[in-house]
Structure formats: C-alpha cells, structure tokens
Amino acid sequence: MKTLVVYYSRTGKTGMIAEEIANTLGCDIEEIIDTKSRSGILGWLRSGNDARNKSLTVLNDLVNDPADYDLVVIGTPVWAGHVSAPVRTYISQKQAYFNNVAFFCTAGGNNFAGVFMDMTDLAGTSPTGTLGISGKDIKSGTYQSKIQDFAKVIQM
C-alpha cells in the first residue's frame, strides 16, 4: 500500500509523531507549511482564533499529490478543541483527491474527538484509523506503543 504522512506542526510535537509514523510505515512524509506567522503570543492567539472561527489560511505549495497514494495519514495539533487552520486548509483543498485517509493529532490534554470529527467532515470520508497523542504520552514515551497499534490498524 502506497502511503503518505502529511502534517502541520507549530512547535514540533506533531512533527515528531509524524516522523515516527512514517518510519514505522516506511513511507513518504510531507510537512504542511503555513505562510501566516504563528510564532510568539500573537501567533498563539491568532491560531486559537483561526481554529475557533474555522478560518482557512494560505499554504506553501506541496510536493506530493494525494491522488498518487492509497492512504494519506494526516496529522494536526489540537487548537481550541479543533483541527489547526493549516490542516483544515489542506483537507479542504485536497478533499476530492483522497483514496483513503487516517488521522492523528497531538494535544496538551487528551480530548481528541472534536478534531477527528472536524477532519472527517472536511474529508467527506471516515478514517481507516485515528490516533490521539497527549502531552503525557509524549513525556512518558507511551506514544511509541500507540503508534505501533495505529500502524497495524491502518495497514490492514
């Protein structure tokens, strides 16, 4: 199965999980780059507002075409209980080109349901698997076994 991991990460946590998933699956990986500054306290506030308002943003050009893949695994940080604006934009733009999707997210806490609902609605299709990683999972290292379980499910 030809698989692409595609993710946005503001501070590196979702990126770290994305790398681990791509290494586990031995597949391609691509980072979504936002043209909007999201650094510092202003960037943090803007990000929360964008997520709450379901705003779209402008992304840098992407290299990989999702239509070339059997499965696209999409990762986002949780922002104000929602999918991040860059990933909302990515799914909205590519929605017609996905064959199958799976979703993952990272959050400070462990409430992931709203994000996966957002992503499912945007993609217009149910994911073959979902993975939520909390700050605690990252600190304790339990994210590793969760990635292994997720990889098994989405490769079936």
Ligand SMILES: Cc1cc2nc3c(=O)[nH]c(=O)nc-3n(C[C@H](O)[C@H](O)[C@H](O)COP(=O)(O)O)c2cc1C
């Ligand atoms: C604007 C903003 C809003 C956030 N809202 C939530 C939230 O509602 N729930 C939560 O558990 N974590 C929330 N977080 C924490 C991030 O989801 C968490 O730190 C995530 O792992 C960051 O991923 P990244 O390093 O890939 O950017 C928020 C972070 C930001 C910047």
